[in-house]
Amino acid sequence: MHSVKGYGIFWDNYSTTQFEDNAAGASFTSEVGDGVDYYFIYGGNADGVIAGLRKLTGQAPMFPQWVFGYWQSRERYKSQQEVVGVLKKYRDLHVPIDGIVQDWQYWGVDEKQWNSTEFVGPGYPDPKSLIDSVHQLNAHIIISVWPSFGNKTKIWADMNNHGYLYNSYITWPINPAVQVYDVFNPKARDLYWSYMNKNIFALGMDGWWLDSTEPDHHKEKPGDENILTYDGSYRKMRNAYPLLHTQGVYEHQRETSDAKRVFILARSAFAGQQRNGTTVWSGDIRSDWKVLRNQISGGLNIGLSGIPYWNTDIGGFFENGFSRRGTKDPAYQELYVRWLQFGTFCPMMRSHGTDAPREIYQFGQKGYWAYDAIEKYINLRYRLLPYNYSNAWAVTSNNSTMLRALVMDFPKDEKALDINNEYLFGKAFLVCPVTDSMYTSKASAKTTFDVVKTQSVYLPKGTYWFDFWTGQQSVGGQTIEKQTPIDVLPLFVKAGSIIPMGPELQYAAEKKADQMEIRVYPGSDGSFTLYEDEGDNYNYEKGAYATINFKWDNLHQTLTIGKRKGAFSGMLKTRKFNIVLTGSKKESTVTYNGFPKLVHL
Numbered sequence: 001m002h003s004v005k006g007y008g009i010f011w012d013n014y015s016t017t018q019f020e021d022n023a024a025g026a027s028f029t030s031e032v033g034d035g036v037d038y039y040f041i042y043g044g045n046a047d048g049v050i051a052g053l054r055k056l057t058g059q060a061p062m063f064p065q066w067v068f069g070y071w072q073s074r075e076r077y078k079s080q081q082e083v084v085g086v087l088k089k090y091r092d093l094h095v096p097i098d099g100i101v102q103d104w105q106y107w108g109v110d111e112k113q114w115n116s117t118e119f120v121g122p123g124y125p126d127p128k129s130l131i132d133s134v135h136q137l138n139a140h141i142i143i144s145v146w147p148s149f150g151n152k153t154k155i156w157a158d159m160n161n162h163g164y165l166y167n168s169y170i171t172w173p174i175n176p177a178v179q180v181y182d183v184f185n186p187k188a189r190d191l192y193w194s195y196m197n198k199n200i201f202a203l204g205m206d207g208w209w210l211d212s213t214e215p216d217h218h219k220e221k222p223g224d225e226n227i228l229t230y231d232g233s234y235r236k237m238r239n240a241y242p243l244l245h246t247q248g249v250y251e252h253q254r255e256t257s258d259a260k261r262v263f264i265l266a267r268s269a270f271a272g273q274q275r276n277g278t279t280v281w282s283g284d285i286r287s288d289w290k291v292l293r294n295q296i297s298g299g300l301n302i303g304l305s306g307i308p309y310w311n312t313d314i315g316g317f318f319e320n321g322f323s324r325r326g327t328k329d330p331a332y333q334e335l336y337v338r339w340l341q342f343g344t345f346c347p348m349m350r351s352h353g354t355d356a357p358r359e360i361y362q363f364g365q366k367g368y369w370a371y372d373a374i375e376k377y378i379n380l381r382y383r384l385l386p387y388n389y390s391n392a393w394a395v396t397s398n399n400s401t402m403l404r405a406l407v408m409d410f411p412k413d414e415k416a417l418d419i420n421n422e423y424l425f426g427k428a429f430l431v432c433p434v435t436d437s438m439y440t441s442k443a444s445a446k447t448t449f450d451v452v453k454t455q456s457v458y459l460p461k462g463t464y465w466f467d468f469w470t471g472q473q474s475v476g477g478q479t480i481e482k483q484t485p486i487d488v489l490p491l492f493v494k495a496g497s498i499i500p501m502g503p504e505l506q507y508a509a510e511k512k513a514d515q516m517e518i519r520v521y522p523g524s525d526g527s528f529t530l531y532e533d534e535g536d537n538y539n540y541e542k543g544a545y546a547t548i549n550f551k552w553d554n555l556h557q558t559l560t561i562g563k564r565k566g567a568f569s570g571m572l573k574t575r576k577f578n579i580v581l582t583g584s585k586k587e588s589t590v591t592y593n594g595f596p597k598l599v600h601l
Helices: 046-057 080-093 127-136 154-162 186-199 222-226 234-256 289-304 330-344 369-383 385-398
Strands: 007-011 017-022 025-030 038-042 070-072 099-102 140-145 148-150 178-181 207-210 264-266 278-281 349-351 423-425 429-431 454-459 464-467 473-475 478-483 491-494 498-501 515-520 526-533 545-553 558-561 565-567 575-581 587-592 597-600
Touching (some): 007 025, 038 046, 080 127, 127 140, 148 154, 154 186, 186 234, 234 264, 289 330, 369 385, 385 498, 385 526, 473 478, 587 597
Parallel strands (some): 070 099, 140 207, 264 278
Antiparallel strands (some): 007 038, 017 025, 423 429, 429 491, 454 478, 526 545, 545 558, 545 565, 575 587
């Protein structure tokens, strides 16, 4: 719980807990506890509170650079040819992509073979070839693994022989032949990893989609709460399940190899899960405008809880409520485009869902409004890669948060405190996603763009704001109407911001940013630290990285590019920076070789 007075309360309890906040006051109540256990954190502001929480529960490590590219997924790709074919299609279309997901049932469709961790489905005759082919296309792949197993699998037999299964716990699929393992037992976590490592990681897999990390609990019986885990009753421990599940994978992969940074995508979280190299997603949500609207506030609350990496299924998981024409339905196309615009300004940009495939070419071809809007934002995501990766370093090195509720940066602006459909992405961008249909008739499902619609956007007070698309400047403390054609997301930049923009790319590691645009937004002093490293592995923990500090002096209209600090293998020693002063025609191109530069604009 945060207060605008600069303190927070962390209620340290794993059992089912109720939080209430009303005129009588705020309270936490948990079902089980050896005593009242909480921490008072005084940080001075929300960032300080989060820093204190991470000091208590763990710091967030760096993800690989490719994680911050574009991700395509589907429930589900049914063969290795299908996975590789999707990537080839993106490459043929020259649409950037870095990640693809292999969802469930690569182990086959027999529920008794559930989550065997083995590629036994008929579509996967050569899983090593699958992974190698993905890598040859300059992409990465993660795979779905669950905390439950069918009773015909080798891992189930091993877990059962050691007494590591919850025998009466009904999970997904709802089949008594499928059982959950006791994640609280460190030896059970060892055994779990041994199968993942032998059957999947050793083949070259890049990361993990840990589904059902709650885990799913169906047909719940009173006795289920009395199941004894390694650390006590399930009633006492249940909410920590995803924390221990991701911890087991993170720690074991780190022990196995430092060549790849751990990347885990998990459906649930508990306080401290950021230390396990985990991004959380919001689950199997519906394709609905109200659901899209609620994702914003949900993501902001995750960030305020100290967990910096979060995302949603772009377009919603269940494509229901539409005409069942899927991606050919203009009403769904409009929702998807707006959702993808929001996803561009989330820590992870990932399209996923069932019912209708979501690849860009499912929405038409170049020249069609939906396709063009999708392509525009994927390309923007890659141009912002230096900004996003540097903000990831700020998370790791300085306890920052990427998805920022307005209260974090404007605690004295009373109008900003209860706004939960806008946020800052990093400390520069003000994002206000469109969360309702503007151009498609709900009655006829026909789309028309004859009249450009607008959206109300509140600009927090105390600073100036620049329209990212037009460069127009507005004073804060007012609500404006922003024109929102289908390919325009209301997006503003705070005065004093410095935004590095890289070249257009087809994938994150395609080429070094030997020419980089540095956009300066005047009106206030400001600074930005550009971070770079080898892009993967853990050498950054040993000091193998470099930073360059940019400092804007608004009074003298000068940009100081500081001395480069640090070094790493493959680092650019000389490059060009094209400095652009937003809102003017002033710009300057400088050659930078690691020594300080002063640029007058």
